[in-house]
Amino acid sequence: MSDVHIRVSQLTMAYGSRVIQRDLDFDIMKGDIFVIMGGSGCGKSTLLKHMLGLLSPASGDILFNGESLVSASAQQRDRMRQRWGITYQSGGLFSAMTLAENIALPLQLYTQYSAADRDDIIAYKLALVGLAGYQDFYPSEISGGMRKRAALARAIALEPEILFFDEPSAGLDPISSSLLDELIVQLQQSTGATVVMVTHELPSIFAIANNSVYLDAKTKTMIAYGDPRELRDHSDQAVVRQFLAREASAAVEEPL
């Protein structure tokens, strides 16, 4: 129990009266690289939004270190959120700000560091994501892959316990995408953070995830939970094996 970081408990999610997924029940352990997967429209982003507290469940709960997100007060939620780093599909950097200014934002909001200390932290975080010396660049002046890494530098500014990613490698070529995968693994290993990601990229899933859940659009519930490689080879659900095997063979055929 002590190693459970996030517990999704009897979670049912709906938009109005339309149930998207029901009775989701799974644990994410500390240090997991956990992937939420499933076909288009099954509710992956909806689940991520529930985990981030942006949507409220129809029923059930999500617990962080045993603390309920559903019954938390606004202040408690704010405190929980400060321990999370979030990167969105688009990157989410402010285009009118330099990379340094973008990364400084959470530090200014939530810490008492001096300007000089902030500069040191910014330089360090940029170096961690392979962008040493890029402080004064604007997002429009760097490549898509670099923007994703800069967004990651901002997400780790406050040394988060959990890193959430929504489609981290969307729009990247296979090489930039696998560089980002390597970076996520390195950051997980050096910080011990728990990583939760929504992704369609099966090559990424097999390269980095150690645990996953599969949401089924048809039955509107989870039909698989575990290491994605194990699920590909041994899931008792044919649809899960097909989903994982099909994508894996498509990835192998993809020209580099």
Ligand SMILES: Nc1ncnc2c1ncn2[C@@H]1O[C@H](COP(=O)(O)OP(=O)(O)OP(=O)(O)O)[C@@H](O)[C@H]1O
């Ligand atoms: N704000 C909303 N209001 C009503 N329905 C919504 C809303 N957002 C999403 N949906 C519906 O909920 C279902 C799940 O959507 P969601 O975006 O969570 O799926 P997904 O698995 O992330 O999809 P994809 O892989 O295509 O990005 C879809 O049928 C979608 O149309």
